[in-house]
Amino acid sequence: MPETIDRARRRWITTAGAFLAAAPFVRAGSARAEPAASPGRLPAVAAGAQTGFPPLKQVVAGDLNVAYLDMGPATGRPVLLLHGWPYDVHSYVDVAPTLAAAGYRVLIPYLRGYGETRFRSDATPRNGQQAALAVDALNFLDALRIETALVAGYDWGARTACILAAIWPERCKGLVSVSGYLIGSQQANAMPLPPRAELQWWYQFYFATERGREGYARNTRDFVRLIWELASPKWRIDDATFDRSAPAFENPDHVAISIHNYRWRLGLAEGEAKYDDLERRLAAFPSIAVPTITLEGDANGAPHPEPAAYAKKFTGRYEHRLITGGIGHNLPQEAPQAFARAVMDVDGF
Helix, strand or coil, X not given: CCHHHHHHHHHHHHHHHHCCCCCCCCCCCCEEEECCCCCCCCCCCCCCCXXXXXXXXXXXXXXXXXXXXXXXXXXXXXXXXXXXXXXXXXXXXXXXXXXXXXXXXXXXXXXCCCCCCEECCCCCCCCCCHHHHHHHHHHHHHHCCCCCEEEEECCHHHHHHHHHHHHCHHHEEEEEEECCCCCCCHHHHCCCCCHHHHHCCHHHHHHCCHHHHHHHHHCHHHHHHHHHHHHCXXXXXXXXXXXXXXXXXXXXXXXXXXXXXXXXXXXXXXXXXXXXXXXXHHHCCCCECCCEEEEEECCCCCCCCCHHHCHHHECCCEEEEEECCCCCCCHHHHCHHHHHHHHHHHHCC
């Protein structure tokens, strides 16, 4: 990332940190650097070692018929892995078999608007607000009769995982969140950032227009590839890797969900009234008490807060790990060993 963008990001972090309220003491010395692959009881895994998954399963969960992957022993401790925008379940193509081999039951749903996940009714709003995605995840656990799980994610998936841990801590054995505490609010998002920081959110402003909606609909594949390249500037994305994920964005609701998510954040689109109470709770930026490890790649080209801006939001046992080696935004796919290790380590907290 150019130095000018780095400086803008630091200014953005200062602004973002202003609305993160102070919280109790976090374990001293918790921040440390981790290499992209580290030794231990996990089987060795390199990024790109796996190329595919077993067949998808389907389950009715709330408003959705969810397509998901279920790997590992049925009696293993459940791990819920949540992908982000604009990515898909293949972000965990190397993480999932690694955790399954270690004895975990690994569950990876396609989010609403992705892959084979479908709305059960044409009348359901194509809503991308944060509360809707979090309730989807809770409904998914309920549908599979899973009482507690380790929850991990990045991007939209990290935000959803944080919400689960903050609002329903009894359902979360532990949390792994890339880029830390990502719960947001429309009020906080209404605050302008310095111009160079706003530049990083160019696509959010593009999506605020009908031209942007049409542009994303017409050029989804090229748009997604561009986001991947900007967000992970040192990740060598070959065509085969991208082509495995590309069909996920052909979901008939993908564009509507994506556009609504970013418009809702800016207060340009309404949410659903049934989520109003939950959004009010989230707007207070609740602390997270479940054991947590946050991760950040040293080459993340997407907008993201610095660890100091969110560390005090985690009031239980907590560590932050910087993953080195040119690791970008799609951390589980770029550094699967480090991500899988974090899941196993937080399980041992």
